[in-house]
Amino acid sequence: MRRYNTIIFVPHARAPFRKISVSSRLLSFAAAAAAGVLLAAIAFGWAYFATARRDHQYRRALAENALLKSSTRRLSRHLEGLSRQLGEFESRTRRLQIVAGLPETHGAGGPFAADSSPGLSLSDRSALLDGRLLDLESRFARRQALLSSTPTVSPVRGLFNSGFGSRRDPLTGSPAFHQGLDISTRPDEPVLATAGGVVVKSGWSGDYGKMVEIAHGTGHHTVYGHLDDVLVAPGQRVARGDRVGLVGSTGRSTGTHLHYEVRLGNRPVNPLEYILDGR
Numbered sequence: 001m002r003r004y005n006t007i008i009f010v011p012h013a014r015a016p017f018r019k020i021s022v023s024s025r026l027l028s029f030a031a032a033a034a035a036g037v038l039l040a041a042i043a044f045g046w047a048y049f050a051t052a053r054r055d056h057q058y059r060r061a062l063a064e065n066a067l068l069k070s071s072t073r074r075l076s077r078h079l080e081g082l083s084r085q086l087g088e089f090e091s092r093t094r095r096l097q098i099v100a101g102l103p104e105t106h107g108a109g110g111p112f113a114a115d116s117s118p119g120l121s122l123s124d125r126s127a128l129l130d131g132r133l134l135d136l137e138s139r140f141a142r143r144q145a146l147l148s149s150t151p152t153v154s155p156v157r158g159l160f161n162s163g164f165g166s167r168r169d170p171l172t173g174s175p176a177f178h179q180g181l182d183i184s185t186r187p188d189e190p191v192l193a194t195a196g197g198v199v200v201k202s203g204w205s206g207d208y209g210k211m212v213e214i215a216h217g218t219g220h221h222t223v224y225g226h227l228d229d230v231l232v233a234p235g236q237r238v239a240r241g242d243r244v245g246l247v248g249s250t251g252r253s254t255g256t257h258l259h260y261e262v263r264l265g266n267r268p269v270n271p272l273e274y275i276l277d278g279r
Helices: 024-099 122-148
Strands: 004-009 018-023 159-162 165-168 175-178 181-184 190-192 197-204 210-215 220-230 243-247 257-264 267-269
Touching: 018 024, 024 122, 197 220, 210 243
Parallel strands: none
Antiparallel strands: 004 018, 159 181, 165 175, 181 257, 190 243, 197 210, 210 220, 220 243, 220 257, 257 267
16 A cells, blocks of 8 residues: 655645645655765766866876976086086196196096096086196196296396306416306396295305305205395295395405306206296
C-alpha cells in the first residue's frame, strides 16, 4: 500500500488552504534528485576551481621559465665576455713575460705554462692568472732592485780624459795600469752615486785623497776619488743620484777631476761598460 504525504500551503490572505498529496516514493526520488544535483554542482565547482588553479600555475611556470631562459642567456653572454677578457689578460701576461725576458713556462703545468688555460673553468683560469701576475710582480720588483743597485750612469758631468787600462803615469811617466776613469770638470761639481747602496768608506785614503766607496749589494762597488769634500758617512744608505761629494784634487792628483772606479768582486772593471747615459 502506497503512503502519501500531504503538503499544506497556508496563504497570508484569507484564501482557502491548499493541500497537495505526494507519495513517499516520489518525495524520496525528488530528494535524491536534489541531492544529486547539489553533489554535481559541488563537483563541477571543485573541478572548475582546480582547473583554474592548474591553469594559473601553468601560466606562472611558463613566465618563470621564460625569465629563467632570459637570465641564462644574459649570464651566458656575461660569462663569454669574462672569458674573452680573461683570454686577453692571459695574452698580455705572456707578452709581459717575453718583454721582461722571463721564461713562458715555469715547470710542467707551472704558473707560466702557455697552454694551461684551455679546458679550465673561469675561476681556475682567474686563480692561475692571479698567480702569474703575482710572480711577474715579484720578478719585476727583483729586477728593478737589481737595476737600481747596478751602476749605470755617469757620476758627474764632464770630459772623459783618461780611461781604464794601461797608460803612462802622469806624475812619473812610467807605464802603469789605470783602474778607473778620470772625468775633468769644474771644482766643487756635485758627485752623484751611480746606483743605490751602502757607503763602506768615506774620508782620506792615500793616493785617492778624499774618497767614497759604495757597496751596491750586487757584487759591485764604486769608488769616487780626489774629492774636495765628502758628503756621506760609512753605513749611510744612498740612492742613485744622491750627492756623495764634491769634485776636487786631493791625494795623488795633477788637477781638478774625479777618479771613478767600478769593481766587481774586488776586481776593477771598465766603468765605460756601465755608463749608459753618455754624460
